[in-house]
Amino acid sequence: MTTATETTSAINIEDIRINGERLWASLMELAKIGATPKGGVCRLTLTDLDKQGRDLVLRWAREAGMTITIDKIGNGFMRRAGRNNSLAPIMTGSHIDTQPTGGKFDGNYGVLAGLEVVRTLNELGIQTEAPIEVAFWTNEEGSRFVPVMMGSGVFAKAFTLEHAYAAKDTEGKSVGEELKRIGYIGEQEPGDHPIGGYFETHIEQGPVLEDADxxxxxxxxxxxxxWFDCTVTGMEAHAGPTPMALRRDAMQFSTRIMQEVVATAMRHQPHGRGTVGMVHVHPNSRNVIPGRVKFSIDLRNATDALVDQMADEVKAFAATVAQDSGLDVKIEMVSSYPAQAFHEDCKGAVARAAAKLGYSNMPAVSGAGHDAVYMARLAPSGMIFIPCKDGISHNEIEDAKPEHITAGCNVLLHAMLERSGVV
Structure with missing residues (x-):
């Protein structure tokens, strides 16, 4: 009888590839749960549709011979045993909840790519030294409950289980109640689950890879x-009788600061981002000079030092506007999320896998948050991006090419094999 070890030794590990057609079929099957008329998916966290999605993924995991653990925030861990099960598992995963007008790939790809890795190893009889686990994290999107990345955040002790349980949706239903209702409150304390390393495979959700081909x-x-809120206070007055030189127009001075947000980001390339996405004008009347304008400021960059420098520059410009105009300008921080660098060993494993497999590759940054951010606080972590059509995500028309889906999963397979002790 041939043992798993003998089977592994007879295989050239560098030659193995996942079954791209099977992975694509799994993605399309999961996408049927909550499918929308425009071809997207609406599967909000902790709804009946979320339960159906979870149930399907766990059924596939059991069919692949994996054991299941659910923790008290509903995170799911699907485990394939290794040769040495005392080692912390090499984990991959993402989420299967979606935006109200979400797509087929955001999050779902990262979970099902992990499942495809396991299916491939099973078919080839390859046993890893460390166990391999595939995780799905509760409420990554935050579209029904806040905070975002809730399951991984509780797991990483970024906030408490009680805080998460108390969060309510617009109908007053709480996370704790809904987890119990759909049957996904497990017994394990969040975080009482070792991780030896973590990879997350994801569509880029931006246009950089596609643009670079x-x-x-x-x-x-x-x-x-x-994130900041900026409030500029002037004086509302009649648009007709008030001469331009005598106006205290909050809108006109606000627009100067808005333009500086963009200009600051442009000065801090390649990773500087500056966005004004929300504006409230008072009294918001056609023939009244605006007396107060409140708008959002979103600043991003690759390091905390750079994003803080951008914030300082915007604040200094706003102070100059206030001095020159005589208007009151206040900037208040709303939220702060630290930059998170990924581990050199995991980045190296991804780069080596891509090169070995002959895929074009480049360094990338994520402008959006992912569960990998919290995992990187606990264990060596990395991410793999593939292009998505026109860089569009959080949209029903979100799309990716089957060959890119396959490529990203092949890279995941070889990166995980390197970290789990096979390669």
Whole structure:
């Protein structure tokens, strides 16, 4: 009788590839749960549709011979045993909840790519030294409950289980109640689950890889984020009788600061980002000079030092506007998310896998948050990006090419094999 070890030794590990057609079929099957008329998916966290999605993924895991653990925030861990099960598992994963007008790939790809890795290893009889686990994290999107990345955040002790349980949706239903209702409150304390390393495979959700015609993004880290509210207070007055030189127009001076947000980001390339996405004008009347304008400022960059420097520059410009105009300008921080660099060993494993497999690749950064951000606080972590059509995500028309889906999963397979002790 041939043992798993003998089977592994007879295989050239560098030659193995996943079954891309099977992975694509799994993605399309999961996408049927909550499918929308425009071809997207609406599967909000902790709804009946989320339960159906979870149930399907766990059924596939059991069929692949994996054991299942659910923790108290509903995170799911699907485990394939290794030769040495005392070692912390090499984990991959993402989420299967979606935006209200979400797509087929955001999050779902990272979970099902992990499952495809296991299916491939099973078919080839390859046993890894360390166990391999595939995780799905609860409420990554934050579209029904806040905070975002809830399951991984509780797991990493970024906030408490009680805080998460108390979060309510617009109908007043709480996370704790809904987890119990769909049957996904497990017994394990969040975080009482070892991780030897973590990889997350994801569509880029931006246009950089597609624009560069590159297949694999070796993600260096996640941008730091600072959110501010800026309020400019002037004086509302009649638009007709008030001469231009005598106006205290909050809108006109606000637009100067808005333009500086963009200009600051442009000065801090390649990773600087500056966005004004929300504006409230008072009294918001056609023939009244605006007396107060409140708008959001979103600043991002690759390091905390850079994003803080951008914030300082915007604040200094706003102070000059206030002095020159005589208007009151206040900038208040709303949220701060630290930049997160990924581990050199994991970035190296992804880059080596891409090169070995012959895929074009380049360093990339993530401008959006992912569960890998919290995992990087606990264990060596990395991410793999593939292009998505026109860089569009959080949209029903979100799309990716089957060959890119396959490529990203092949890179994941070989990166995990390197870290789990086979390669």
């Amino acid at each position: 590159v297949t694999i993004g070796v993600v260096q880290g996640v941008l730091g984020i600072r």
